[in-house]
Amino acid sequence: MLFEPTLLVRELAIYRGAQHAYRASFHKGVNIISGENSSGKSTILNLLAYGLGADISTWSEHAKLCDRVAVEVSLNGSIVTLSRAISEQSGQPMDIFIGDLAQSEQAPTAAWTRYPYRTSQSKESFSQAVFHLLNVPELETEASGKLTLHQILRLLYSDQLSPVEKIFREERFDTPALREAVGRLLFGHTMLIYI
Known part of the structure; x- marks a missing residue:
């Protein structure tokens, strides 16, 4: 049985030029990325987020050698590929392709839709686009505006540098109103995310 909204990660590809630097398929349930210390596990998880x-701009030396990341996801059962250029500048846009990763690699640029990180008067943000595909209602706070995927991923994904006693991944601009809004969205409107 599929609960809505559900985001299921199906495949991850990290590119260096036209070549895959890393590619992995995922299945429903728990997926384990294993390796020795300093083998790149955290880099892979950062690139997946x-x-x-997620808005990440501080990368490991290995991640800086790569150009782009693509994630094939199932959004309420619909297959979509999300792609972003790897950059040290925050607020990067996202390209969205309706179809699987293999199809996206063969598709012309015109088959993709680019969404900015932030909403503008002429275009919705990629967070809003993904929320629409998930049938998740828009939630807005007085202090920070509309909720973003980055804000939700801060609760779902914690890196090694965040204190273990914190629920949210550490961030400079963190308000109680923002944390409350994320909590209301996730727990008032349950959203299942499988990786």
């Missing part, structure tokens, strides 16, 4: 919409 970034591909899903």
Whole structure:
């Protein structure tokens, strides 16, 4: 049975030029990325979170050698590929392709739709686009405006540098109103995310 909204990560591809620097398929349930210390596990997870919409701009030396990340996801059963250029500048846009990763690699640029990180008067943000595909209502706070995928991923994904006693991944601009809005969205409107 599929609950809505559900985001299921199906495949991850990290590119260096036209070549894959890393590619992995995922299945429903728990997926384990294993390796020795300093083998790149955290880099892979950071790139996965970034591909899903997290705003990350501090990269490992290995991540800086790569150009782009693409994540094939199932959004309420619809297959979509999300792609972002790897950059040290925050607020990068996201390209969205309706179809799987293999199809996206063969598709012309015109088959993709580019969404900015932030909403403008002429275009919705990629967070809003993904929320629409998930049938998640828009939630807005007085202090920070509309909720973003980055803000939700801060609760779902914690890196090694965040204190273990914190629920949210550490960030400079963190308000109680923002944390409350994320909590209301996730727990008032349950959203299942499988990786």
